[in-house]
Amino acid sequence: MHAVIMAGGRGTRLQPLTTRVPKPMLQLLDRPMMEYILELLAIHNVRKIAVTVCYLPDAIREYFGDGSKWGVNLKYQEEPNPMGTAGGVKLAVHNNTKETLLVMSGDGLTDFNLSEAVAIHKQRGAMATLLLKKVHCPLGYGVVEIAENGKIVRFVEKPKTWTKGQSYCINTGIYILEPRVLDYIPANRPFDFGHELFPLLLQEGIPLFGYEAEGYWSDVGTLEQYYQSQIDMIQGKVRLNLPIEALSVR
Template sequence: MKAVIMAGGKGTRLRPLTCNLPKPMVPILEKPVMEYTIELLKKYGITEIAVTVQYLPEHIKQYFGDGSRFGVTLHYFEETAPLGTAGSIKNAESFLDEQFIVISGDALTDFNLQKGIEFHKQKEALVTIFMKQVENPLEYGVILTDENQQIIRFFEKPRWNEVFSDTVNTGIYVLEPEIFDYLAPGVPTDFSKELFPLLMREQRPLFGYSADGYWSDIGSLGQYRKSHEDFLDGKINFPLPGKEILPGLRVGENVMIDPQASIKTPAYIGSGTTVRQNTKIHPYTVIGSHCMISSRASLKDSILWDGVYVGVNTELRGSTIANGTFIDEGSRTLEHSVIGNQVQIGKRVTIKPEVKIWANHSIVDYSTIDTSLRELSKVSLDRKGKRETIFLSGAKSPVYHKEI
């Protein structure tokens, strides 16, 4: 059997993490989420894989190459313009000349794919959708099946008053090549909004398979954080990276931890990272590779990507920090703040809760940031007394303040 990994998503709800990175390349415990998808396919003997790409495709191609490093063979199909979920599959029709499975490159799952494939064959289905029960179905396609597991109702992203089931579409499908008869080349088409309703109207064999196991759509910053917690809690049937040196503490290679540092688990520290004396690392903290955590820093429930510098006496509280960011001494980042790549944060800066800072910003010393910073274009200065107030172009209220 062959597979298709849909890897063209922009991940707009994950910004600023995805401003310079395609959504399938967002790391979870140092590995791009798409790498877990490849490992799952390989586990079930599926090694001939098409990858549909569109947004920043060079990142995916450079990291995965032809797939040989991962024990699979990858074939790339690039869209010059967005074709939708189903349209992107049509783009790979020449490769998909037999029964195949479609899976998202930005979802984390340990589903037993073989059981779903066997279900599909037993039902002689044209399409089988892997389904999962969730607490909040509003962001997904809601599904209702009859006693034979044939889909009888499907509604994409309903409002609460439209919800008729807590069972949703996971975006994992087993398909027959006949599906291409319903897709026109070069025409943007969505599985959930267009193709599946069409198949239901024509009473084609569209079935739902209730899958057991873990599934998380890495579609929002909150879900991205939750997936890390689930991994550390052992809820996902994938081997955790690194070596467990204490119960619940896993580390990569060449990690240096000062004996006077305090680490509470579960936690993860990536290769080549240094943790200085009197640092406090609290549970559910994930630190990437080649980071520097300076003395007396305090990290709680935070996710750091690679190459992050954390200064003396800093506090990170429920934050997500992307590659190469520098946080100087005495600064604080508060709950659900998100810092993009290569941001320079000065001394004793406070990043307020929920604030997002796009890549390459420089925040001056002693600033308080209470508004998300995207592009700092035209800047007006208001010098009154001993304070300098910085405005974003068009903003009605200050973005940050600096003592002068």
């Protein structure tokens, strides 16, 4: 496995916290939120990791270095100009990998079983698998509709209404991709996974699946979510190695 952590965003919804600190470096309790992603990847034996950086990249590079402290091997790909989520990933792997790619956001918090998700991806013969989370209110998220066999049939971008009591599968921004998918990403302009690549793959009939993941997930995208994620950690809703001080509060 080869992972790519997307860590180049400006985190504008988290200002003023991100005025001088890149979003992946914001503290969740005792350490930067991207550190939890590294720890999760290491637990699932994903050791080769590329990190896409753009906004305040030195803060990320100086803290994580080569990744050896966490038992992983980190390489950095700086984007001179923002290339979008998919464009940045293509740049980071240079189109020369033959390995399955696990794409994660450096500014989220999750304890998903990544090994299980990859095994299902392989079992289905998927070219791309989106990890999904069931929620009752999908506002602010991209909704993914799947068939009984897990195949994605439709994308609904951030619906404005929803039905009370109904559950929706939302896109968590965690993807498992076969390297052939990179061929569909243009090299010379910004390109986005959710808005452009996945609808294109669906249109082209490429095997595109959704995997309903069990466990905790938060995109930590707003000040409210930033606060709530740390409350969830202290209350034991996330399976993580927490500091002694947090454990004593429970």
